[in-house]
Amino acid sequence: MTTTEAPPAPDPAAAPPVHRRPLRRRLVPYWLLLPGILWLLVLFALPLVYQASTSVQTGSLEEGFRVTWHFPTYWDALTEYWPHFVRSVLYAGTATALCLLLGYPLAYLIAFKAGRWRALLLVLVIAPFFTSFLVRTLAWKTILADSGPVVEVLNTVGFLDVTNWLGMTDGSRVLATPLAVVTGLTYNFLPFMILPLYTSLERIDPRLHEAAGDLYATPATTFRRVTFPLSLPGVVSGTLLTFIPASGDYINAELLGSTDTKMVGNVIQSQFLRVLDYPTAAALSFLLMAIVLIIVTLYIRRAGTEDLL
Numbered sequence: 001m002t003t004t005e006a007p008p009a010p011d012p013a014a015a016p017p018v019h020r021r022p023l024r025r026r027l028v029p030y031w032l033l034l035p036g037i038l039w040l041l042v043l044f045a046l047p048l049v050y051q052a053s054t055s056v057q058t059g060s061l062e063e064g065f066r067v068t069w070h071f072p073t074y075w076d077a078l079t080e081y082w083p084h085f086v087r088s089v090l091y092a093g094t095a096t097a098l099c100l101l102l103g104y105p106l107a108y109l110i111a112f113k114a115g116r117w118r119a120l121l122l123v124l125v126i127a128p129f130f131t132s133f134l135v136r137t138l139a140w141k142t143i144l145a146d147s148g149p150v151v152e153v154l155n156t157v158g159f160l161d162v163t164n165w166l167g168m169t170d171g172s173r174v175l176a177t178p179l180a181v182v183t184g185l186t187y188n189f190l191p192f193m194i195l196p197l198y199t200s201l202e203r204i205d206p207r208l209h210e211a212a213g214d215l216y217a218t219p220a221t222t223f224r225r226v227t228f229p230l231s232l233p234g235v236v237s238g239t240l241l242t243f244i245p246a247s248g249d250y251i252n253a254e255l256l257g258s259t260d261t262k263m264v265g266n267v268i269q270s271q272f273l274r275v276l277d278y279p280t281a282a283a284l285s286f287l288l289m290a291i292v293l294i295i296v297t298l299y300i301r302r303a304g305t306e307d308l309l
Contacts, residue, residue, distance in 0.1 A: 140256060
């Protein structure tokens with residue numbers, strides 16, 4: 001009588017067999033990314049390369065421009081228009097700080113105190129987006145008119161005297177002054193600050209506030225030790241979303257300012273459309289991009305990259 005050996009028992013330490021997905025299924029994520037990659041390539045990367053080549057060209061509109069790798073254009077543009085760069089960073093930074101001071105209390109109110117009015121308040125925050133950026137800025141030109149009620153009230157309370165001492169107005173009017181430009185920037189970009197702040201605050205568990213109260217923390221201590229640290233991702237995102245577009249804006253300085261309040265965006269617009277000096281305009285664009293990139297990088301390193309998560 002013969003006996004057959006039993007098959008060996010499987011080794012529990014052996015690795016389980018690997019079941020590879022079909023190639024088509026593995027390529028699905030890349031196919032989904034393809035439209036976005038093409039969009040960025042055609043509408044961002046290629047124009048950026050074209051602008052880079054334009055910045056090192058020489059010539060004129062009549063003779064034509066050709067690439068001669070003329071890098072001194074960057075130095076000439078920086079030395080001639082450096083006050084506009086300083087003004088752009090200063091105005092954008094001031095508007096960003098004002099947006100944070102104005103937007104944080106409103107975002108806090110919507111996130112924790114609004115109750116059933118939360119949806120309505122959020123709609124009111126984004127309602128300005130339903131109107132053209134240009135129309136909104138023109139509206140501020142009417143609001144801040146010299147004969148308008150706003151200027152009369154500011155004159156009555158002595159606010160313009162203070163802003164004159166700070167160099168923001170001339171002491172008698174608001175239009176065509178740095179204050180008007182900063183006011184327009186603050187208004188136009190305030191929703192970009194409020195929405196990230198609200199999103200960050202809304203994610204905070206209310207039980208953390210209750211726990212802080214149970215530990216005898218005052219409301220001020222709770223805000224300083226609990227609420228504000230947990231809302232830092234919204235603060236970082238909101239400041240970036242406000243500062244970056246504000247630094248390149250030219251509509252507010254064009255409509256609410258004067259020749260003494262022009263930002264670098266106004267110079268770029270003028271070089272492209274009026275002077276027709278395309279290499280200088282392209283060089284100014286890249287210099288502005290580099291300055292903003294350096295400021296943003298330093299800010300993120302100071303704030304901590306984890307705050308963006």
